[in-house]
Amino acid sequence: MQISRYPSQAGLTIFCILLSSVCFSQSRLREMKDSTGLHSYLVVRGDTLLINFDSAYLLNRKTFKLYQDTYKKVQNGNPAMKNLFANYEGLIALQDSMLKSKEAYYQSLKSNFDSLVTHSNHFVDKTALNISAIDQSLSTATSQINNIKTLLDQSLDKLKKENRQRIKLAVGGFTVGVGVTAIVFAIAR
Secondary structure, eight states: HHHHHHHHHHHHHHHHHHHHHHHHHTOOOEEEESSSOOOOOOOOTOOOEEEESSOOOOOOOHHHHHHHHHHHHHHHHHHHHHHHHHHHHHHHHHHHHHHHHHHHHHHHHHHHHHHHHHHHHHHHHHHHHHHHHHHHHHHHHHHHHHHHHHHHHHHHHHHHHHHHHHHHHHHHHHHHHHHHHHHHHHOOO
């Protein structure tokens, strides 16, 4: 009877040990300080990670297996992988050629734009000089028109004075003529 009693106690003891290890695993703290090498750590659900460097990659078992299988295929020289790398390199070469053609197109547009800016600035400078010359010509023309107006006013004043002089001379001549005629009639009578 004692023999049959011990297996149940052993089973209970094993169950308690397994239960306690699961409970302990949930509060386990993992501190990662070394970032100089490639290290892998086994971490289970509930573990706390303290990462003391700039980057770390966490992979689950399925993703790790996918990366490991791909790495082995590349190492063994799988033809599908070689084709994939060849296609990838071709794509990179195509993108490089596209970038070069876009750079050439950009440089062409930039040179055209720079030429346009230069010609526009030259045109603006010439236009500014022409406007300045026109402004100076208008100022000179205005000054000359004002001088002509002054001369015309002076000429009109002189003509008015000469007309007054002519009228005075005509009246004076008429008066002298009437006076001489009166004297001539007075003497002739």
